[in-house]
Amino acid sequence: MCGIAGVFHADPSQPVDPETLVAMAAIQHHRGPDGFGYKTQDDRGVGFSHARLTIIDLDENRGRQPFVTPDGHLMLAVNGELYDYKRIRTDLTSRGAKFRTKSDSEMVLHLYERFGLEDMLPYLRGEFAIALFDRQHDRLMLIRDRFGVKPLYWTEVNGRVVFGSELKVLFAHPEVPRRFEARGLYHQLMQTMVPGQTAFEGIHQVKPGHVVSISRRHGKLEIRDERYWDMDFPLQSERGPEKDEQHYIEGVREKLTEAVQLRLEADVPVACYLSGGIDSCITLGLSAATQQSPVKAFTIGFDNDDYDETAIAREMAESVGADQDIMTLSADHLYDNLVETLWHAERTIYNTLGVAKLLMSRHVNQAGYRVVVTGEGSDELFAGYPSFRRDMFLHGLDTLSAAERASWEQLLSESNQLFQGAMLAENELHDPALDALVGFTPSCLQPWLASAEHAPGLMAPHLREQVQGYEPGRAIAEALDADMLEGRHPLDKAQYVWIKTMLEGQILTWGGDRVDMANSMEARPPFLDHHLAEEAVHLPPSMRINGRTEKYVLREAMKGLLPRVLYEREKFAFMAPPAHTDPKKWAAMRALADQYLSDDAVAEAGLLDPAGVKALFDLHQAKDTTASTQVQLDAVINHMIGVQVLHHQFVAQDIPRLARRKAESLGWRP
DSSP, X not given: OEEEEEEEESSTTSOOOHHHHHHHHHTTGGGOBTOEEEEEETTTTEEEEEEEOOSSOOOTTTTOSSEEOTTSSEEEEEEEEESSHHHHXXXXXXXXXXXXXXXXXXXXXXXXXXXXXXXXXXXXXXXXXXXXXXXXXXXXXXEEOSSOOSOOEEEEEXXXXXXXXXXXXXXXXXXXXXXXXXXXXXXXXXXXXXXXXXSBTTOEEOOTTEEXXXXXXXXXXXXXXXXXXXXXXXXXXXXXXOOOHHHHHHHHHHHHHHHHHHTTOOSSOOEEEOOSSHHXXXXXXXXXXXXXXXXXXXXXXXXXXXXXOHHHHHHHHHHHTOEEEEEEEOHHHHHTTHHHHHHHHOSOOSSTHHXXXXXXXXXXXXXXXXXXXXXXXXXXXXXXXXXXXXXXXXXXXXXXXXXXXXXXXXXXXXXTGGGBTTTBOSSOOOOHHHHHXXXXXXXXXXXXXXXXXXXXXXXXHHHHHHTTTOOHHHHHHHHSOGGGTTTXXXXXXXXXXXXXIIIIIIITIIXXXXXXXXXXXXXXXXXXXXXXXXXXXXXXXXXXEETTEESHHHHHHTTTTSOHHHHTOOOXXXXXXXXXXXXXXXXXXXXXXXXXXXXXXXXXXXXXXXXXXXXXXXXXXXXXXXXXXXXHHHHHHXXXXXXXXXXXXXXXXXXXXXXXXXHHHHTOOO
């Protein structure tokens, strides 16, 4: 697990500056504190750099990247982990491949040499972001894993492509502009990003399951974005009759067990994150069954009983003999670390869970661990979120009797009241473009589309003018693949939209990689193993949501592993308490607002409208504002503070200079 960076010139005779490459590695030192490397091919106008976190092959020199083949035809830099690599290496060796390291990453070179790009990709199992330069075909390839666990950004500027694991890596290049884009700002204020886009002008993400290929032709860059994998739910007409329930249970059990076992492979100790949800409890249980020694389990607790899950987590840890470490966080303490979290997340966040995760990753690192197995992805594969249950009821259960419908309505009104305004909209919302594409507006997007009504009024007049008539729901809809939605069951559609928006843009970003790697901590989510995902798409909707039970097949597959209280427990979304629920936390949030949302700070950044900011706070405190609306406005306030902090960190600050100073302080030099 590491950080990668690089530059590719349209003019192959233009060399890449080594000092810039080293600075780009240094500014992501947190991703790879164990050393760095860089390589250039001056006659081809290309250069890569790499900051290394040692997980597989701990030899400092042997595993140093970028890798270059002996003939110089291929150059490679990898961020992430590739599983099942020992078996693949054995197979490649039998075909004549000669490995120079024990690294899992090196096999990419041999796979590409023997199979080419398209046939290589199915071998890549895991969480990864890859940069690969093919000298013979004069082509740079940027490859991202299937769900987007690992980040990878790129931009084209002044006849060059600049890429890296984080935005700040691109900004460390002196040619890359650092400016908010009006529509990107709009989406930061409403939470949900358009897939593939960022808040900053000209900066793109490699989409999950995609390859961005950059070639040179007549002195210009040709850029192609191609998908190699997707969450391909079967057409309803192709599903056929349901098989016996045990068939699905055994299939999930087999694939998940294998995915967990693969993610325990490392040359350093592996621990587990443990909340009170069934997902992390399952990964802990399977890890404990695989390892002979007690598993170390790390748990976040909150000083708010409505949000704290430590009692159930403790019961699970005791049931498998895990060595549990509980870190309890106070509500007001979270805002003390929001600015640091935003530096790493590089986007606004609606809930301080991201801060809690950053503090936990620091705690785990200080305890001597740098790899954890996590539960992310389970809700996406097995329909665990309340929004899925709502969409299933509204759009996927046409044959309910009056009594059954009444039971569902009661369930939906009673469950997850704690998350109204955040995970569920207070009122039903219909977006015309999403209705047209999906057949309905997925419930997961509704709270953020409701928040969107506040965004234009918060933006500075010159930016507000640029988004006049802009429809955020339409922009999201146009970024989704209609072919992957047409003819699918409503539950399949709801899960697909969540995976393409909330999973990649939120859970795996400020709730995952970015706050884990802030403290050189690698998180491995076995539920996002694509072999398991390809099993999950064939589950009938009734195996995912069965009556009042969500994630039904997963519960049944792991029934003997879970304590009874957890097996029977309804889904509880893991979140930090909203600011308005605690006077100390509200005061801590207001202190940040006083600093970053003052008239002077707003005027200096030129992003927000002071009158709009004041009006939103007034609405939050109005006597007739409902609790659900307050939760929604808490999120918008967090976003307002966030864009101001991001301006200070990435626009007002001289990032290229900061990166060079970081390299100097580390002693990293060409």
